[in-house]
Amino acid sequence: MNPYAAYKKQSVTTMTPIEIVIKLYSETERELNRSVVFIKEKNYESANNALNKSVDLIAALRSVLDVSLPIGKNLDAIYDFLEKQIIAANVKKDVEIVNSLLPMVAELKDAFTQIGAMSKDEIAAQSLQVSK
Numbered sequence: 217m218n219p220y221a222a223y224k225k226q227s228v229t230t231m232t233p234i235e236i237v238i239k240l241y242s243e244t245e246r247e248l249n250r251s252v253v254f255i256k257e258k259n260y261e262s263a264n265n266a267l268n269k270s271v272d273l274i275a276a277l278r279s280v281l282d283v284s285l286p287i288g289k290n291l292d293a294i295y296d297f298l299e300k301q302i303i304a305a306n307v308k309k310d311v312e313i314v315n316s317l318l319p320m321v322a323e324l325k326d327a328f329t330q331i332g333a334m335s336k337d338e339i340a341a342q343s344l345q346v347s348k
Contacts, residue, residue, distance in 0.1 A: 234331060235332065237277065240276055241292050241325035241328065242274040243269075247269045247270040248266070248318055248321065249318070250262075254266060261310060263306070264306060266301055267303075275295075278291075278299075281295075294320070298321070301317055302314075
């Protein structure tokens with residue numbers, strides 16, 4: 217294994233679950249942005265690859281949801297929408313569809329970044345406020 221691959225593997229194995237979620241959102245944003253560039257360049261094979269990676273990243277996020285919780289159900293619906301829109305963008309090679317998804321992914325990443333910065337007590341206090 218080359219040193220860079222070993223470093224990447226080690227960094228992922230030491231990440232917290234929230235850091236992994238944030239990383240998945242960041243990678244989704246990166247792949248969506250790459251697909252926009254590729255579509256504009258008419259490099260459809262690379263656009264297809266980037267959009268397929270985006271679908272795989274959303275599927276990874278979706279696979280760990282606890283849909284017995286309301287937040288899990290809500291995120292599942294959002295991820296379902298994102299997957300369908302990315303597939304539509306891929307079929308149509310439509311930059312506008314991709315551009316409409318980028319703010320959603322950024323908002324989700326920002327929300328999880330904020331959660332990751334909170335202490336367990338702050339998260340528990342937020343949960344109590346939401347349930348009232």
